[in-house]
Amino acid sequence: MSGRQSWSEEDMAKAVAAVVSGKMGYKLAARTYHIPRSTLQRRASKVRYQLPDDPKPLMGHYRRVFTDNQEKDLVGYIKSMEKYFMGVSRRDIRELAFQYAEDNNLNHPFDVNSRMAGEDWVRNFLKRNPELLNRSEKEYELEPVNFDQFYHFMCQLS
Structure with a gap:
């Protein structure tokens, strides 16, 4: 028999507290x-x-960039963009996520050269927030949105 994990969780909690x-x-x-x-x-x-x-924390080596509240804020921004403008593309969401992480000084794995979140991130974000998937991708591409103007406009409102 090995001596691995021969300690109790109670002792560990006491040691951590000390x-x-x-x-x-x-x-x-x-x-x-x-x-x-x-x-x-x-x-x-x-x-x-x-x-x-x-x-x-998630299983594996992936970690969440935003808290649940921050993701709700992002969803709110995206819904506002859809309300005030024609549509929002995946690229706009990726730019929004990068800008939000930078403005809040969050540690993130996003690409600083392209100033966007990754494709995997936006795919998983949309899976976590299916209410954003109510339109087809073609509808989102109708009119480009000037993201920087909108984001700073929304920051001034809140």
Whole structure:
């Protein structure tokens, strides 16, 4: 039998609390609660550096760029663009997502040279928000939208 994960979650919680509160260092807490130091460091950093409104982590190596509230804001912007203008293309949504992430100083994997979110991101965004898919893609291409003017117009309204 191996000695892997021979510690309890209760001991881990106590050790993480001691480290985060500053009562103990990693080494002392690991020895006191009989927990691997590297595991304690990883768990404590998740608690210490995760903000309350952080995006939920996903399985695998992908991570969400926007929180649920931020995605609702994006959906609201897109619906407003559709209301005030003729239509919104996937490219417009990609530009909007990039600009929103930049304006909010979010860490994002978007392409800074093209200043747009990726195709995969917009596809998954539209899957998460099916109410934006009520029109065919051809209708979205009828009239181009001056995205920068609209975005700054919306920022002034809110």
